[in-house]
Amino acid sequence: MGTNAVNLLYLVTIVCFVLALKFLSSPATARRGNWIGAFGMTVAIVATLVKSGVHISWEMPVAAAIGSAFGLVGARRVKMTAMPQMVALFNGVGGGAAALVALAEFHELAPPPGRIQGDISVSILLSALIGSISFSGSLIAFAKLQELIKGRPITYPGQKLVNAAVFLGCLGLGAAILTGSEKQWLLWALIAGALVFGVMFVLPIGGADMPVVISLLNAFTGLAAAATGFELSNNVLIVSGMLVGASGTMLTLLMGRAMNRSIANVLFGAFGQVSAGDVATAGAGGGTVRSATADDVAVMLAYASKVVIVPGYGMAVAQAQHDVHALADVLEAKGIEVTYAIHPVAGRMPGHMNVLLAEANVPYPQLKELDEANAEFSRTDVSLVIGANDVVNPDARNNHGSPIYGMPILNVDQSQATVVLKRSMAPGFAGIENPLFVDPKTVMLFGDAKESVAKLAAGVKAL
Amino acid sequence: MGTNAVNLLYLVTIVCFVLALKFLSSPATARRGNWIGAFGMTVAIVATLVKSGVHISWEMPVAAAIGSAFGLVGARRVKMTAMPQMVALFNGVGGGAAALVALAEFHELAPPPGRIQGDISVSILLSALIGSISFSGSLIAFAKLQELIKGRPITYPGQKLVNAAVFLGCLGLGAAILTGSEKQWLLWALIAGALVFGVMFVLPIGGADMPVVISLLNAFTGLAAAATGFELSNNVLIVSGMLVGASGTMLTLLMGRAMNRSIANVLFGAFGQVSAGDVATAGAGGGTVRSATADDVAVMLAYASKVVIVPGYGMAVAQAQHDVHALADVLEAKGIEVTYAIHPVAGRMPGHMNVLLAEANVPYPQLKELDEANAEFSRTDVSLVIGANDVVNPDARNNHGSPIYGMPILNVDQSQATVVLKRSMAPGFAGIENPLFVDPKTVMLFGDAKESVAKLAAGVKAL
Amino acid sequence: MRLGIPKETSSDERRVALVPETVARLGDGVDVLVEAGAGDAAGFPDAAYTEAGAQIGDPWSADVVAKVASPTPDETAKLREGQVLIAFLQPLTDTAGVERLAAAGVHAFALESIPRITRAQSMDALSSQATVSGYKGALIAADRLPRFLPMLMTAAGTIPPAKVLVLGAGVAGLQAIATARRLGAVVSAFDVRPAVREQVESLGATFLDVGVSGEETEGGYARELTPEQQAAQQAELQKRIPTFDAVITTAAIPGRPAPKLITAEAVRAMRPGSVIVDLAAESGGNCELTEPGAEIVESGVTIVGTTNLPSTMPTHASQLLSRNVASLVGLFVSDGQLVIDWDDEIISGSSVTRREVSA
Amino acid sequence: MRLGIPKETSSDERRVALVPETVARLGDGVDVLVEAGAGDAAGFPDAAYTEAGAQIGDPWSADVVAKVASPTPDETAKLREGQVLIAFLQPLTDTAGVERLAAAGVHAFALESIPRITRAQSMDALSSQATVSGYKGALIAADRLPRFLPMLMTAAGTIPPAKVLVLGAGVAGLQAIATARRLGAVVSAFDVRPAVREQVESLGATFLDVGVSGEETEGGYARELTPEQQAAQQAELQKRIPTFDAVITTAAIPGRPAPKLITAEAVRAMRPGSVIVDLAAESGGNCELTEPGAEIVESGVTIVGTTNLPSTMPTHASQLLSRNVASLVGLFVSDGQLVIDWDDEIISGSSVTRREVSA
Amino acid sequence: MSHTATLVAELTVLVLAIFLGIEVISKVPTMLHTPLMSGTNAIHGIVIVAALIVAGSAQQDGLIRIVGFVAVALAAANVVGGFVVTDRMLEMFKKKPQAKPKD
Amino acid sequence: MSHTATLVAELTVLVLAIFLGIEVISKVPTMLHTPLMSGTNAIHGIVIVAALIVAGSAQQDGLIRIVGFVAVALAAANVVGGFVVTDRMLEMFKKKPQAKPKD
Numbered sequence A, B: 001m002g003t004n005a006v007n008l009l010y011l012v013t014i015v016c017f018v019l020a021l022k023f024l025s026s027p028a029t030a031r032r033g034n035w036i037g038a039f040g041m042t043v044a045i046v047a048t049l050v051k052s053g054v055h056i057s058w059e060m061p062v063a064a065a066i067g068s069a070f071g072l073v074g075a076r077r078v079k080m081t082a083m084p085q086m087v088a089l090f091n092g093v094g095g096g097a098a099a100l101v102a103l104a105e106f107h108e109l110a111p112p113p114g115r116i117q118g119d120i121s122v123s124i125l126l127s128a129l130i131g132s133i134s135f136s137g138s139l140i141a142f143a144k145l146q147e148l149i150k151g152r153p154i155t156y157p158g159q160k161l162v163n164a165a166v167f168l169g170c171l172g173l174g175a176a177i178l179t180g181s182e183k184q185w186l187l188w189a190l191i192a193g194a195l196v197f198g199v200m201f202v203l204p205i206g207g208a209d210m211p212v213v214i215s216l217l218n219a220f221t222g223l224a225a226a227a228t229g230f231e232l233s234n235n236v237l238i239v240s241g242m243l244v245g246a247s248g249t250m251l252t253l254l255m256g257r258a259m260n261r262s263i264a265n266v267l268f269g270a271f272g273q274v275s276a277g278d279v280a281t282a283g284a285g286g287g288t289v290r291s292a293t294a295d296d297v298a299v300m301l302a303y304a305s306k307v308v309i310v311p312g313y314g315m316a317v318a319q320a321q322h323d324v325h326a327l328a329d330v331l332e333a334k335g336i337e338v339t340y341a342i343h344p345v346a347g348r349m350p351g352h353m354n355v356l357l358a359e360a361n362v363p364y365p366q367l368k369e370l371d372e373a374n375a376e377f378s379r380t381d382v383s384l385v386i387g388a389n390d391v392v393n394p395d396a397r398n399n400h401g402s403p404i405y406g407m408p409i410l411n412v413d414q415s416q417a418t419v420v421l422k423r424s425m426a427p428g429f430a431g432i433e434n435p436l437f438v439d440p441k442t443v444m445l446f447g448d449a450k451e452s453v454a455k456l457a458a459g460v461k462a463l
Numbered sequence C, D: 001m002r003l004g005i006p007k008e009t010s011s012d013e014r015r016v017a018l019v020p021e022t023v024a025r026l027g028d029g030v031d032v033l034v035e036a037g038a039g040d041a042a043g044f045p046d047a048a049y050t051e052a053g054a055q056i057g058d059p060w061s062a063d064v065v066a067k068v069a070s071p072t073p074d075e076t077a078k079l080r081e082g083q084v085l086i087a088f089l090q091p092l093t094d095t096a097g098v099e100r101l102a103a104a105g106v107h108a109f110a111l112e113s114i115p116r117i118t119r120a121q122s123m124d125a126l127s128s129q130a131t132v133s134g135y136k137g138a139l140i141a142a143d144r145l146p147r148f149l150p151m152l153m154t155a156a157g158t159i160p161p162a163k164v165l166v167l168g169a170g171v172a173g174l175q176a177i178a179t180a181r182r183l184g185a186v187v188s189a190f191d192v193r194p195a196v197r198e199q200v201e202s203l204g205a206t207f208l209d210v211g212v213s214g215e216e217t218e219g220g221y222a223r224e225l226t227p228e229q230q231a232a233q234q235a236e237l238q239k240r241i242p243t244f245d246a247v248i249t250t251a252a253i254p255g256r257p258a259p260k261l262i263t264a265e266a267v268r269a270m271r272p273g274s275v276i277v278d279l280a281a282e283s284g285g286n287c288e289l290t291e292p293g294a295e296i297v298e299s300g301v302t303i304v305g306t307t308n309l310p311s312t313m314p315t316h317a318s319q320l321l322s323r324n325v326a327s328l329v330g331l332f333v334s335d336g337q338l339v340i341d342w343d344d345e346i347i348s349g350s351s352v353t354r355r356e357v358s359a
Numbered sequence E, F: 001m002s003h004t005a006t007l008v009a010e011l012t013v014l015v016l017a018i019f020l021g022i023e024v025i026s027k028v029p030t031m032l033h034t035p036l037m038s039g040t041n042a043i044h045g046i047v048i049v050a051a052l053i054v055a056g057s058a059q060q061d062g063l064i065r066i067v068g069f070v071a072v073a074l075a076a077a078n079v080v081g082g083f084v085v086t087d088r089m090l091e092m093f094k095k096k097p098q099a100k101p102k103d
């Protein structure tokens, strides 16, 4: 097929990719977006195969089959919890492919037909450099998350200097190539240097920060693909690669913001000192506390069928009762069943929650007593614990040594997921730790209850 | 300057325009956005002037000076209320310019060097057609708004048929040109036909719908500019024109939606029958009722310094008290002063508003008595009347014949602007018309008070 | 013009027709003469009056006499021809009293008869005093109930919210609804006027549909039901009432005995410990068993027939009434002189002796 | 095991220690013997008890006797050695009564002495009855005030909200705060325990800072202030109190006379018509002028010293108490037999006669 | 690059511009509809570039001279008028002096 | 068109793509961060086009053959794995059966 026809097909791909990104940004359409992207990709591949000048050899389908099989099996087999490392792996191979293409192009263009045009060599160098960094960096990220190498930051004195030296070395090689000596070994050396840099760049970063790093490397691979596009004067590569480069960069920033960290802190924080999260990450029994953003929780709520609100003294302190009712209204407008589970001693006086919820005009029939509520948790999707602590402490049920042992509690830990809204890891009235907070099904939403609840309502509305 | 350098400068322009559009979409940055757009335009003009192949003749500065002077004076002199027709005028001349460029290109390309390439002629025909329609249509819109011709729909039987005929005629001329007979008179004829069509297209549309029509013609001019870009193989024209074409189309749809009208209904509604707005548009004394969207009102509120909330029986019926307090909180978070003006007989029982606002935990000191409140309206930016009617009826002050004459009222009409939230134009307890609703400083926000207030809070938060 | 404020003589009347705060509002042309001790029971000592510019003296000598309750024969004897009297005169029921006043040649104006037009809202003493009654009625119900009004979920079990029914949702009824709701009760209400449903709901309460719907007369009052309608209403209510813990009744028809809404049988069907607060006791009560002025217990149900509730909250009841009286008095003053403008709809409407006087 | 529920003999005690609803909750092993008419005053007729599975009979013959008030000497005489008695025994003040019980060889357990540990929350009768007192205290204040609690803006002028002060914000105080706030009052509160500030604010009220701060003992009770602190508190309160319309006091120290917070002078500084509801009247009152059991008016200020408020709301007060009693009784039953597990912190903590018995 | 290749490249640019145009304004408060319309109106004044190119083309006959002259004048009016009108509309969005009695 | 002209045109496209990339995802709920990352990851599998072009180029020596082979395999893994993983992640966003006791 002629170049122009192929380019038109590529335009279809571009349209598909833009729509894919757009759809991927909203929960309701995300899945469709992915399919549209896959369709666009198919169009591009077919167009390339029928493109005049592309000879289909026997190796091509074999290579494609091997790669696809590997991708398919890997993607199908992986456990839900291991998704991030899978993404890292696929990202890495993409970067590797870009680097290899650069190598081949250089090999093809460099020797006989004289000097390579400046912009083409820049593109080649960039895709080789970035692709290689992305390749080795992603593999390290994969290995860390897969716990093939230990997840916590690997640091040593002078690390910064060594890394900088390696990087500058790569740039020097690039400059050498550009200024004239288009020797292939220089490019090989550059790729080798970039691979080493990729490893050293990711090694010092802790496992918890890996998603951000993967997102960054993802953007890198996009850039490498765009650079490949310049090498080949191919718009579909330029646009698609750059879409990923730009949106990936944005996404990296957003993820950093969601973690309340600057990207620089994530990437370089470990150099010299181990980065400390801003909220306590280890709970009572040494379990891990998972903290979420209001947006995360909003999505959990919006996709639930049944939500039980468990108010406690913290709701009273925050005077969040009106906001809680407003949130319940928003959820109910989405067809979600909402009830309130009122523990007999929630708050600081008998009927404390009743006074406040009546003030906020919460209908009486929505208030459930302890027994009634406990019968419902097993079919509850999300328990939203708003400033309650002791009254949802499973130690009262399980731990004979606990001062509150024997008190009937609200068994929120029996629901599919629990979200706890409080300001810190501080204990409640009884002054004791709460193992609920380190339950794997629990996420914490830190902050003043009134503000958190308002954010949740806004978040759910926006979905 | 070489084409490539110029094209790089054009790229700067493109970046400026994109940023301009982005900034124009938010009240806080809109003005800056306009300046960035102007800067980008300057870059493009300078680049064009220094472009190799462009000869600067004496006519050029003269023409530019004449046009600029006209634009500048027109824009500076126009009264705030006459802005829309000014936009129409400037839009029209832009379309005219595009049509003229098409004419010149055709003239230049057509005779000697043989056939014009297919896509170029399509571009020329499109920019001639669309530019001309935009030109004459905009001038009619201008004339209607300026009341040079009467604003209400001009209709006659068979109008649809005649319009369709003219349009098909133009298309036929275009087809003739494309299929071979590249006679200049054909293009002249096409332009003439398009001008006529523009006139006939806009004439039947009523004055109230003009803004939507102008927005549509604006998008047309953008398309014409983009077509011009294809004629000249000029990316800055293509991108800028298409940005306007696309965003203008979106905007037209948004405006239609804000008016609760389909665009088809706006454009063709008048054919055959006079379109009737879905809310009463004529009030008591025949004045005009201005209805706004929640977003409009949200902007008004967000940019106010002092807002007075005037609750009435409608707030009670809607049980909107909690939402009203939430809205006040949002406004106060923006540094806006909020008070409540409580009329002694608002509602249906003594203290009706007090009961509800106390339930919603509105602090007592924010509640102002009649006299206190009336002393403050003159320095109030927005009075937000929530389901009150009789207690803000200026007839009680001014109209000796009114059954409520002599009752002291809340003088909301003395504030800078008044927003009235109610469901319809229905009267209140006293069963009488309220001239406040047709006050030029008043806008109505129709709908259940609870929903409207919730929308306002969301709107203000989003700003 | 001189305005006289006598001390109320009835032992259960603690209100006063004018409070010191309002004295100043009357303006320069009006001199106020307050009987010694007139405001004591309402919490307004003589000193407060003199401070506000009033004099302590003989109120009966003034041009206009304003008091709360209808004058006794003794008091009527102190009035002279041409004098203006403002008070709750019960013109539709106390014909004897009105005739006495007419005989004395007094221009008597009944606070009850002020037409309920928009301009007269500030003089609407019925509304202001009904507000007090409604509020107090709900408080009495809460106090007499052997149970909580609000819901409470405690370590010692859950207390469900009390169910309160308000019959007749005029000014007093609406206020009772609001107050009971504030205390956390689940409130239902019924009234014969159709417009009331929305008003009840605007206070967050539920309208109880008993299938009877009457009409509204000019002024917003209800028209008396036909005997059939009455019977239907009683029957339907009898079925519903036993589910409620407290019933507050305010149903009234001006000048007519209060409609009987709750039969003796209905009372006996209620749970022991239930409470009925009959705010219509003054005009005979909405409950068949109500004893006006008394509180009785009948088969475990407490029936409160206390009359004159506003007098139990004398400070604010007087303060509101005082504003009403002052607004009305304002109509009689022109340049500091007493002028009776018989063309004024409010003056002619509230006059109860004019026909006789002019006759 | 048999549980006996006697009829209360004191005329102002309308509660009953067990209500029919709880009889079923006690389980199979427990037979309940209710004295005829025991629940009448609280609204629980004998029929309800028998329906619930109890028998009407001689409660004093049972293994465990549960009642509300401390037994009179006559009643004590009906008890036999080894019998268990559960009641409000006032162990810290009524030593004579306790000695009588000890002499009779009765295992007496005071509801007041149940340790305030988490597991005992369902038996905490002090809390449940204080909840009633606090609620009722606020209602009484509202009822006695000659004015509205809520703000009202009406055609007859604006009524500002009443200002209510709650002194001592324990269980009763917090409930009083909540109830007064519900009625629309502007509420301030003070307590010596520092943790209370947040609790007061969690009800939307304001904490009144009088500059005195005490300590909290185990169990959440306050420690008695030093005489200097007391004096400072009185002086500071005296300055603040006149701005309030109603004061509800609940301050108490277990086993000690109630701290005097309001001096006679402070009362006289209040506006006439103001109201003081002294919920600590039983232990002498927080106001110097309080007369326990009586309601007096002093220089225009009404001082309510009513004792035993829970008894004025007998149905729900009994219902809550009954759950408490049942939970406690549960500790004494093992396989349907009476077993006293002296190692149980709650049993040993609430026993008031053990030392004597074992001695 | 062939003419058709250029055309395809231009189409790519066009498509991207369409998406961008839609994306960039998809959430505009109603209050900004008119100013935004006016702002985009000014931007399509970019036809002035075309007008200048036409007016400045080497091979000129009378028609092109006249047409070019008029086109430049019209486009200039569009540009200048467009931006100035928009700016005037947007003046009211100047952040008001914080919490001061009206301006 | 000259090589430089092509480059400028490509830059134009690049710039538009940057804007579009930023614009299109500027409001993503946190919950979608990972799926979106995975989705864009699949999209940059578009390097498979480059790999195919290289592997399919006429003039082939041993190095290019090997490099091309590996590049195609890697890119294919990126494409297939990327889209499939993303789809699995997004499965949980299937709209749940309305108000039924858990799924």
Ligand SMILES: NC(=O)c1ccc[n+]([C@@H]2O[C@H](COP(=O)([O-])OP(=O)(O)OC[C@H]3O[C@@H](n4cnc5c(N)ncnc54)[C@H](OP(=O)(O)O)[C@@H]3O)[C@@H](O)[C@H]2O)c1
Residues within 6 Å of the ligand: A311, A312, A313, A314, A315, A317, A318, A344, A345, A346, A347, A348, A349, A350, A351, A352, A386, A387, A388, A389, A390, A391, A392, A421, A422, A423, A424, A425, A426, A427, A428, A429, A430, A447, A448, A449, A450, D118
């Ligand atoms: N109901 C009664 O009658 C009564 C009487 C006395 C004692 N108690 C006791 O009180 C306890 C009640 O249990 P509970 O679960 O309701 O309360 P809790 O165990 O005291 O826990 C309340 C939690 O709310 C959080 N919180 C406080 N302020 C907040 C704010 N502004 N925003 C968000 N979170 C906030 C606190 O955590 P952060 O500080 O981290 O935010 C705290 O952990 C029980 O132990 C009960 O025995 C009850």
Ligand SMILES: NC(=O)c1ccc[n+]([C@@H]2O[C@H](COP(=O)([O-])OP(=O)(O)OC[C@H]3O[C@@H](n4cnc5c(N)ncnc54)[C@H](OP(=O)(O)O)[C@@H]3O)[C@@H](O)[C@H]2O)c1
Residues within 6 Å of the ligand: B311, B312, B313, B314, B315, B317, B318, B344, B345, B346, B347, B348, B349, B350, B351, B352, B386, B387, B388, B389, B390, B391, B392, B421, B422, B423, B424, B425, B426, B427, B428, B429, B430, B447, B448, B449, B450, C118
């Ligand atoms: N306070 C008293 O003691 C008392 C007693 C009796 C009579 N009145 C009389 O009642 C009147 C009170 O004046 P007002 O201004 O408060 O009320 P109003 O004049 O009766 O007007 C209330 C307005 O609220 C609107 N509304 C009703 N439901 C609504 C909803 N769900 N959402 C939004 N709007 C809603 C209605 O318009 P739509 O239908 O178009 O929505 C109506 O025009 C006075 O005339 C007064 O004299 C007062």
Ligand SMILES: NC(=O)c1ccc[n+]([C@@H]2O[C@H](COP(=O)([O-])OP(=O)(O)OC[C@H]3O[C@@H](n4cnc5c(N)ncnc54)[C@H](O)[C@@H]3O)[C@@H](O)[C@H]2O)c1
Residues within 6 Å of the ligand: B348, C116, C117, C118, C121, C124, C126, C127, C130, C167, C168, C169, C170, C171, C172, C173, C190, C191, C192, C193, C219, C220, C221, C222, C223, C225, C233, C250, C251, C252, C253, C254, C259, C261
């Ligand atoms: N226009 C004004 O400014 C103004 C001023 C004050 C009151 N009003 C209106 O007047 C109305 C009546 O006021 P009111 O409280 O003095 O009336 P009221 O005291 O005469 O009667 C009390 C209520 O009892 C109801 N009622 C009568 N017979 C009944 C029956 N058989 N069953 C049930 N309910 C029955 C009446 O409808 C009324 O609502 C109020 O609703 C008020 O809105 C208007």
Ligand SMILES: NC(=O)c1ccc[n+]([C@@H]2O[C@H](COP(=O)([O-])OP(=O)(O)OC[C@H]3O[C@@H](n4cnc5c(N)ncnc54)[C@H](O)[C@@H]3O)[C@@H](O)[C@H]2O)c1
Residues within 6 Å of the ligand: A348, D116, D117, D118, D121, D124, D126, D127, D130, D167, D168, D169, D170, D171, D172, D173, D190, D191, D192, D193, D219, D220, D221, D222, D225, D233, D250, D251, D252, D253, D254, D259, D261
């Ligand atoms: N752990 C539990 O489960 C549990 C159960 C019930 C109560 N409590 C706690 O115990 C506390 C005390 O309860 P209570 O109401 O029975 O106490 P109480 O009746 O003994 O005293 C009432 C209040 O008076 C206050 N007070 C004492 N001296 C004072 C003074 N001079 N000035 C002002 N205030 C003074 C006390 O601090 C207390 O808050 C409550 O706050 C409650 O939180 C805990």
